[in-house]
Amino acid sequence: MTYHRMRAIRTSGVYHPDREVVEGTVILVEDGRVVDVRDDVPNDATLVHDSDSYALPGLVDAHSHAPIRPGEGDQLGQMRANPVEQTVRAVENLRRDLEAGTTTMRLMGCEHGLDVHLATLERDGSLVSPRLLPTGGHLTPTAGHGMALTATDGPEAIRRRIREHVAAGAHHVKYFATGGVSSAEGSLDEAPYSTAEVEAIVDEAHRHGRHVATHAHGGTGARQAIDAGVDTIEHGAALSTDDLDALEAGESHVVGTFTILHSAEGIEAGDADSPAVMANLEAARERERETWTALLDRDVDVALGTDSMHGHLPGEVDHLLSRGASPERAIRAVTTEAARAARVVDAGHLSPGAHADVLLVADPPVDRPATLAEPRAVVKGGEVVA
Ligand SMILES: [Zn+2]
Missing domain, CATH: 3.20.20.140 (Metal-dependent hydrolases)
Structure with a gap:
């Protein structure tokens, strides 16, 4: 597998609301969609965000x-x-x-x-x-x-x-x-x-x-x-x-x-x-x-x-x-x-195939939900937009 077209978002942990777990630290993105959530950045992927933030779906x-x-x-x-x-x-x-x-x-x-x-x-x-x-x-x-x-x-x-x-x-x-x-x-x-x-x-x-x-x-x-x-x-x-x-x-x-x-x-x-x-x-x-x-x-x-x-x-x-x-x-x-x-299947989660829409916050969301009100970055379709 080659990764040169891929983008990566590196965090302290990715929160998956459906499974109620923090799992994986790196979100891999291709063509605006999530490809994988894992723990390492492939050599030839482009890092578009790298911080000690926590990620959850946009x-x-x-x-x-x-x-x-x-x-x-x-x-x-x-x-x-x-x-x-x-x-x-x-x-x-x-x-x-x-x-x-x-x-x-x-x-x-x-x-x-x-x-x-x-x-x-x-x-x-x-x-x-x-x-x-x-x-x-x-x-x-x-x-x-x-x-x-x-x-x-x-x-x-x-x-x-x-x-x-x-x-x-x-x-x-x-x-x-x-x-x-x-x-x-x-x-x-x-x-x-x-x-x-x-x-x-x-x-x-x-x-x-x-x-x-x-x-x-x-x-x-x-x-x-x-x-x-x-x-x-x-x-x-x-x-x-x-x-x-x-x-x-x-x-x-x-x-x-x-x-x-x-x-x-x-x-x-x-x-x-x-x-x-x-x-x-x-x-x-x-x-x-x-x-x-x-x-x-x-x-x-x-x-x-x-x-x-x-x-x-x-x-x-x-x-x-x-x-x-x-x-x-x-x-x-x-x-x-x-x-x-809203009957959309490719938003609200970060499983492979979903839009790479990500909210990056300071704290694990379940531990401090108020962290949602102070986003560090917003990613839409793999691009940092705010
Ligand atoms: Zn109304």
Whole structure:
């Protein structure tokens, strides 16, 4: 075997979240992919990083929106803004995410099909960004949460919209099953879509080989989503005991998004002058704490997302720990499990064949998860990018 085309990353140890072990010190890379994790650098390989850092897979953000900044308020208004303005903001946001260690990101909806175009630019190498998994646009009915410019009502219109998104390059389908926090429309328990509409979404998406991500906090909307067989429940701040039973028995992931609710730089910073949003926020904070403490007591697959709190994925890990997750589980929620939730097989781990996306940190991650917030270097596709 010749190694002259290979690159090597030499560390103090490589953490494998799925197996919960530190094993091997040298990551060998060819054509942007991991070839081997071992303990020596072959003579003719090029050393691209050499330090006493610990390595783990580059982080996977299972839920974000490229152009949005919650701290600036009025997220729906931000989604209605013209696409050029939104693109400029997205470019800066995505750079921040990458510099903080996120190398793969699942996007959860926007207007103007923006995320598909951003994903194309990233693939072409024209955008300094995590790898992007776009949805093309989200589905919400008239008067539903998340309705900025586009509403989709009725099973036939839903099916057509999904086909359009798939044709444009959507990696998955996202719909709003309940109200949310960041707009005055709808409570956390409301169900703006009918059961027939939800079933049309899941059927159409799955027939096209796309998974379904669902904004769902609780009540009837969350129940409809779980019963219809959606693949990921996003947020889940107000899930019932019955919902948790069903989730434990099933295979859906629940994706937690905590920073946007709890950080002073989140919704609180942007929407303090909207009494409706602040009331939603208070309710969600309280219910989230109760729900997630109960959820983490169970064998439910969990992943984490920043929900547009760019650069804050390590902060999500802190929140999951504070709700009772072990460090191993919390780290899996931004690596292995986040990749599973996002249906990507070549991210979230450092086995041969995976993208050579690596986060280099000072300490063994399980011993001190806070080390994730202070990356020494970020490697994407075998290149040091931050
Ligand atoms: Zn979101």
